[in-house]
Amino acid sequence: MMITSRQLTLAGIAALALVWGLLPEFTLTVMSYIGLYALVAAGLVMLTGVGGMTSFGQAAFVGLGAYATAWVCTSPWVAAWLPAGFPRALLPWVGLLLGLLVTYGVARFLGSVTLRLSGHYLPLGTIAWGLSIYYIFGNLDVLGGFTGITGLPPLTLGSLSFATPLYLGPVIWGVLLLALWALHNLLDSREGRAIRALKGGRVMAESMGVDTAHYRIKLFVLAALLAALSGWLYAHLQRFVNPTPFNINIGIEYLFMAVVGGAGYLWGAVLGALLITLLKEQLQDWLPRLLGSSGNFEIIVFGLLMLVVLQRFADGLWPRLNHWSARWLRPDTRQAAPSVRPVTLAQRTLPPAGEVILQSRDVSRRFGGLLANDAVNMTLKAGEVHALIGPNGAGKSTFFNMISGVDTPSSGEVRLMGAVMQGKPSREFAALGLGRTFQHVRLLGQRSVLENVALGAHRRGRQGWIASMLRLDRAEEAAILAEARRQIERCGLGDLADRPAASLALGQQRVVEIARALAGQPAALLLDEPAAGLRHLEKQALAVLLDQLRSEGLGILVVEHDMEFVMNLADRITVLEFGAVIAEGTPAQVQANPRVLDAYLGGSDDLAGAAA
Numbered sequence: 001m002m003i004t005s006r007q008l009t010l011a012g013i014a015a016l017a018l019v020w021g022l023l024p025e026f027t028l029t030v031m032s033y034i035g036l037y038a039l040v041a042a043g044l045v046m047l048t049g050v051g052g053m054t055s056f057g058q059a060a061f062v063g064l065g066a067y068a069t070a071w072v073c074t075s076p077w078v079a080a081w082l083p084a085g086f087p088r089a090l091l092p093w094v095g096l097l098l099g100l101l102v103t104y105g106v107a108r109f110l111g112s113v114t115l116r117l118s119g120h121y122l123p124l125g126t127i128a129w130g131l132s133i134y135y136i137f138g139n140l141d142v143l144g145g146f147t148g149i150t151g152l153p154p155l156t157l158g159s160l161s162f163a164t165p166l167y168l169g170p171v172i173w174g175v176l177l178l179a180l181w182a183l184h185n186l187l188d189s190r191e192g193r194a195i196r197a198l199k200g201g202r203v204m205a206e207s208m209g210v211d212t213a214h215y216r217i218k219l220f221v222l223a224a225l226l227a228a229l230s231g232w233l234y235a236h237l238q239r240f241v242n243p244t245p246f247n248i249n250i251g252i253e254y255l256f257m258a259v260v261g262g263a264g265y266l267w268g269a270v271l272g273a274l275l276i277t278l279l280k281e282q283l284q285d286w287l288p289r290l291l292g293s294s295g296n297f298e299i300i301v302f303g304l305l306m307l308v309v310l311q312r313f314a315d316g317l318w319p320r321l322n323h324w325s326a327r328w329l330r331p332d333t334r335q336a337a338p339s340v341r342p343v344t345l346a347q348r349t350l351p352p353a354g355e356v357i358l359q360s361r362d363v364s365r366r367f368g369g370l371l372a373n374d375a376v377n378m379t380l381k382a383g384e385v386h387a388l389i390g391p392n393g394a395g396k397s398t399f400f401n402m403i404s405g406v407d408t409p410s411s412g413e414v415r416l417m418g419a420v421m422q423g424k425p426s427r428e429f430a431a432l433g434l435g436r437t438f439q440h441v442r443l444l445g446q447r448s449v450l451e452n453v454a455l456g457a458h459r460r461g462r463q464g465w466i467a468s469m470l471r472l473d474r475a476e477e478a479a480i481l482a483e484a485r486r487q488i489e490r491c492g493l494g495d496l497a498d499r500p501a502a503s504l505a506l507g508q509q510r511v512v513e514i515a516r517a518l519a520g521q522p523a524a525l526l527l528d529e530p531a532a533g534l535r536h537l538e539k540q541a542l543a544v545l546l547d548q549l550r551s552e553g554l555g556i557l558v559v560e561h562d563m564e565f566v567m568n569l570a571d572r573i574t575v576l577e578f579g580a581v582i583a584e585g586t587p588a589q590v591q592a593n594p595r596v597l598d599a600y601l602g603g604s605d606d607l608a609g610a611a612a
């Protein structure tokens with residue numbers, strides 16, 4: 001078939017719209033529910049699949065959206081409080097506003113409390129507040145207790161009334177498609193890259209200038225608002241609310257939908273909602289007949305099926321469907337890079353060569369009884385390559401962490417561009433012009449080299465979430481992507497820009513990290529073992545690149561074990577042993593230093609080899 005997946009989606013939507021009026025009432029109701037569930041699951045795809053935070057409590061936010069409008073529409077207190085003559089038809093819209101506001105407040109609060117938890121504690125935390133909110137619904141008399149609230153009005157807009165699934169269904173699906181479009185845009189932007197970076201670990205994301213705590217809360221609030229929106233529509237579809245659909249079981253079901261569909265894929269949310277709703281429907285129908293007695297058997301079968309799916313398709317079903325359909329669908333050839341005139345990105349003026357840009361004064365770091373760094377003094381100047389060497393366990397990585405904001409010195413001072421920095425987060429180091437790579441490569445393996453490198457330019461963009469969702473960020477995005485491509489080409493990886501980062505050899509991935517750091521236009525570049533895993537020719541190319549960067553005025557600090565590489569490239573070398581500086585000087589001075597030779601001949605013969 002010669003159509004693309006995008007065209008197929010549009011055709012599917014058009015076909016559904018055409019036959020909608022002909023479908024039986026029951027089908028329309030089921031379809032409407034699928035739309036509502038998919039809206040919640042889409043939020044979970046963002047939160048769990050993309051952002052890496054698992055929540056079992058989304059049903060509670062659906063409840064907030066539903067109860068807010070139910071209360072506004074039926075409470076005599078609200079009716080008395082509103083000005084006389086306030087049109088009743090507007091009450092659901094007031095309910096929507098209230099629901100979103102309350103959800104925003106509750107999610108911000110719960111997010112700031114729970115998102116600090118790590119590992120298993122975060123999902124456990126979501127179960128805790130999911131349960132609490134459910135019992136609040138059930139125990140508040142003003143919300144009708146466990147019986148709930150009945151008599152909700154239908155949604156109306158002017159003379160249009162959306163009283164039945166025939167009319168409300170298209171609204172639900174319209175809202176869902178709009179949300180998917182906005183979320184898709186968000187993911188395909190500077191902010192989306194920052195959201196994806198959350199999964200790459202706090203250290204990496206913060207080094208790119210991303211305020212991870214802030215992004216986690218924003219993502220949590222976004223998912224909660226989508227759930228509340230679904231709850232609002234749900235309430236006006238059902239026309240009554242009670243606590244049952246908002247309990248923790250349903251919260252788990254929402255999570256299943258996202259995971260079964262494919263937690264990393266927005267359309268996976270729709271697929272998951274569709275499959276689970278239909279499956280539940282069928283099982284509820286067939287199992288009692290098959291077993292000859294009534295009971296909630298479907299939950300047992302459901303649980304078993306879930307285990308099989310999660311075992312066999314850990315990434316969910318959507319990527320499988322994609323893979324399978326790729327055989328007969330034409331690849332989508334829309335340009336990844338938008339065709340607008342790029343803006344000019346913020347530029348940094350580099351300090352003049354020879355100026356001290358990074359400095360440590362008597363930096364020490366203690367781990368219990370171990371002194372991993374002992375009063376280390378070091379300076380990095382603009383326009384030089386400074387190497388930090390020392391035997392294994394000498395404290396190089398520890399020092400690297402101190403001067404990049406990953407860890408805080410026990411004592412001593414770190415200055416970057418003259419500013420006192422110890423104790424500040426790495427994103428503030430990034431803001432002042434520090435770029436870095438990692439000893440253990442930290443890339444988003446499934447994303448392209450281009451996207452990984454573009455993340456490095458995060459701080460140079462300005463457009464926020466709303467602008468990204470509405471696609472108002474395209475000129476800036478074009479500039480960021482162009483900058484990323486320029487850095488990739490400069491690092492000699494031009495042919496690999498569109499490949500997933502994980503498909504590159506480890507040495508090349510290290511170079512991708514250098515390109516990513518360069519995209520942030522740093523003044524100081526910290527490279528942790530950049531030559532490890534590179535072949536001879538690649539090392540030569542890397543040396544040429546670093547030489548060029550030095551001549552452009554960057555200050556480069558390298559931790560490296562390859563002595564030949566270091567001796568040929570570095571202007572100055574600092575040697576660490578047992579956490580303390582034992583020598584500092586030019587390569588020739590260091591190679592002639594008896595303490596250094598001693599330290600190295602004791603552990604490794606690299607230096608002697610390079611010196612010979």
Ligand SMILES: Nc1ncnc2c1ncn2[C@@H]1O[C@H](COP(=O)(O)OP(=O)(O)OP(=O)(O)O)[C@@H](O)[C@H]1O
Pocket residue numbers: 367370372390391392393394395396397398399
């Ligand atoms: N978080 C930590 N807790 C306790 N000890 C640590 C911690 N991090 C490092 N150390 C110890 O500090 C010392 C210095 O380690 P570090 O990793 O800085 O050395 P290195 O010079 O980078 O070594 P390598 O070349 O092997 O990477 C080691 O003895 C290490 O075991």
